[in-house]
Amino acid sequence: MIGEFALPPGLVMLLGGAFVPLLGERWRSAGVLLLASLSLVIFCLTPGGTYGQFPFLGVAVTAVRIDPLSNLFGLVFHFAAILAAIFAWHLRDWRQQTAGTIYAGAAIAACFAGDLLTLFVYWELTAIASVFLVWAGGTRQAYRSGMRYLIVQVGSGVLLLSGVVIQYVETQTLDFVSMTPASGVFSLGPLLILIAIGIKAAFPLLHNWLQDSYPQSTPSGTVYLSAFTTKLAIYALARGFPGTEALIWIGCAMTLFPIIFAVIENDLRRVLAYSLNNQLGFMVVGIGIGSQLAINGAVAHAFCHIIYKSLLFMSMGAVLYRVGTVKATELGGLYRSMPWTTGCCLIGAGAISGFPLLSGFISKSMILSAAGEAGLFWVWIILLVASAGVMEHSGIKIPFFAFFAHDSGKRPPEAPLHMLVAMVIAAGLCVLLGIAYPLLYRGLPHQATYQPYTVAHVITQLQLLMFAALAFVFLMKTKRYPAEQRAINLDTDWIYRQALPTLVAGFRIVLGASDRFVRNSAVRLIVAAIQLVKSWFDEHALFGRPWSSGTMTFWAGVLLASCLLLYYWTD
Amino acid sequence: MSMKRTKRHGLDVGNSDGLPRSGGDWFARPANIQRFIYGLYFVCAVLVLADWVYEDPHPYFAVEKIYAFQAWFGFAAFVVIVYLGKLLRLIVRRPEDYYDR
The missing domain is CATH 1.20.5 (Single alpha-helices involved in coiled-coils or other helix-helix interfaces)
Structure with a gap:
């Protein structure tokens, strides 16, 4: 790009998305894919730097900043958008195609936002565009879940804007740089920004919008959703709060509690949503540790995670598309008629579990090593437990109950060709990243000298994973493994879906009764007074x-x- | 898929440990499942024995020097997680239409 001007990466998708409905039905899928590819080409041709400084209402605004940290997120977001566009080739629904394109474009643009104000604009755009993907599920549950999703996401935006305004008033700058306080005590502005990011990153207790809404979307809608919002938050966290100690413990909690919910969840896309939450925990821990190795690990893990998580959501999306459900109780034995989907799912499961030669191994081990180097024994132990948990729900449960286990008798046809193409590319990327890891390491924000394939690393990781698998066999053989059940499990959404409405309803009854009592008493009093005066x-x-x-x-x-x-x- | 094939498989409902008893496919044969599990035992045994032949040049913590630490740790962590799940289910399990009533 020439001089001081550059197109914000993602803008092509953001604006182009608005024209997607104008395309004929047959050309729309191609248009979506073309926009994502074109955006990738423009992004690759744009050199690093900051662009587009201009005054806005008396404030100096920077539109675009391209540096190593935003680069990797932007690149993998483009990959995710292209994979999702291929996976969604069958769609004949302009709303989803438009929403998906604008959503991906906004997320990419947000990574390259030059300051906090531009970040806020794209931040809200991702929220508004993505809710249409939840609503696309088409059920009453999807509609209501989408409403809750929208309230939470826009709420995060409002908190972000409040924090940005306070930060501007205090510091007279909108720069989006590290806001980690040296003293460890947050002032109000950064604190509000951290909470806003925490909502989108699904911090513990702020997490449940994720498990609530993602499984409600369409097969392809969830693939879009899984890639962007939460990783945008991880990017913002890595940018704004590296080395914030509280994040270590928040991240640890995030890696642990979802794995227990995942054991008993019946909806396999919800299992993946819990798993997604757990993976975010690893990244948050890395950002909290804040050393060069840890930040590299968090960014690398986000990069690999987006691809294997898309792959897993695609494989479950294919099952949903063909069978009409992803409830573990209804599935089983699908490998017979969906062998390619099974194979791709197994590669995704291996990658997320961290098997050597697959992408999860070369990124997760960096975070564990960073915890080790920092001497954080309990953090290291917790991450090991969490790794065993990942093996349980994503490595074993997802493929086992969908494709193997007891035979459900269902013989759905293999996934359509375009879905297989998307899955095979994603699976190929998982293998490529696992083997040709220096390609990724070269782009990391800090100089990386990390060596993932040492004898000790490989053997200890395999010990952990294989003995976890052995534990699964042991629990199955001794009939101790909990059977899947047609049931749902309460999570924190119970508070606002059940407890608060009940409380409000109860409050209204009490309030109504006391209101009636006061009014009736007053009327009786007045009537009595009139009677008395009348009698005089x-x-x-x-x-x-x-x-x-x-x-x-x-x-x-x-x-x-x-x-x-x-x-x-x-x- | 023909109906006949579907029916044949529809009948071979797995036994209680979740593994199918019979069928025409590789994974449906119990003998093959057993072979698969023996393979897992073998790999586990090799991994434990591997601890004799190499030394971790820079262990971060003392526990890593315990023999095959991550092996038994992985096994124990997995079992504990599953049992915690069972425990959690007692508290949070509800009928599927809980929120729609």
Whole structure:
């Protein structure tokens, strides 16, 4: 690009998405793919640097910043958008295609936002565009879940904007740089920004919008959703809060609690949503540790994660597309008729579990090593437990219950060709990243000298994974592994879906009753008063009955005499 | 897929440990499943024995020097996670239409 001007990466998709509905139905899928590819080409041709500084309402705004940190996120977001566009080739629904394109474009543009204000604009755009993907599920549950999703996401945006305004007032700058306080005590601006990011990154207790909404979308909608929002938050966290110690423990909690929910969840796309939450935990821990190795690990893990998580959501999307459900209780034995989908799912499962030669291994081990180098023993232990947990729900449960396990008798046809193409490319990338890892390491924000394939690394990792698999066999053989059940599990969404509405309903009953009591009492009081006064003016009562003129004259005389006496005394 | 084939497979419902008993495919034969599991035992045994032949040049923590630490740790962690799941299910399990009633 020439001089001081460059197109913000992603803008082609962001604006082009608006024209997608104008294309004919047959050309729309191609248009979506073309926009994503074109955006990737423009992105690759744009050199690093900051572009587009201009004054806006008296504030100096920077539109675009391209540096190593944003570069990797932008690159993998483009990959995800292209994979999702191929996977969604069958769509004949302009709303999803438009929403998906604009959503991906906004997420990419957000990575390259030059300052906090531009970040906010794209941040809100991702929220608004993506909710249409949740609603595309088409059910009443999807509609209501989308509403909850929208409230949470826009809420995050409002918090972000509040934080940005306070930050601007205090520091007179909109620069999006590290806001980690040296003293460890946050001032209000950065704190609000951190909470806004925390909502999108699905921090513990702020997480449940993710498991609530993602499984409600369409097969391809969830592939789009899984890639962008949460990783945008990880990017923002790596940019704004590296080395914030609290993040280590927040991340640890995030790696642990979802794996327990994942064990008992029946909806396999919800299992993947819990798994996604757990993976984000690894990245948050890395950002919290904040060393060069840890930040590299977090960024590399986000990169690899987007691809293998897309792959897993694609394989479950293909099952949903063919069978109409992804409930573990309804599935089983699908490998017979969907062997390619099974194979791709197994590669994704291996990658997320961290098997050597696949992408998860070369990124997750960096975070574990960073915890080790920092001497954080308990963090290291927790991440090991979490790794065994990943093996449980993503490595074994997802492929086992969908494609093997007991035979459900279902023989759906193999996934359509375009879905297989997307899955095979994603699986290929998982293998490529696992083997040709220096390609990724070269692009990391800090100089990387890390060596993932040492004998010790490979053997200890295989020990962990294989003995976890052995534990699964042991629990299955001894009938101790919990059977899948047609049920749902409560999570924190229970608070706002059940507890608060019940509380409000109860409050309204109490309030209504007390309101009625107060009103009725007041009415009764007034009626009684009127009755009383009425009785005084009755024709036989004191004021109502006819009085003789003699009595009147007497009392008038008494009144006059009293006045006279009063005047006399007061003088 | 022909109906006949579907029916044949429809009948071979897996046994209680979730593994299918019979069928025409490789994974459907119990003997092959057993072979697969023996393979897993073998790999596990090799991995444990491998701890004799190499030394971790820079262990971060003392526990890593315990023999085959990550092997038994992985096994134990997996079992604990599954049992915690079972425990959690007692608390949070609800009928599927819980929120729609």
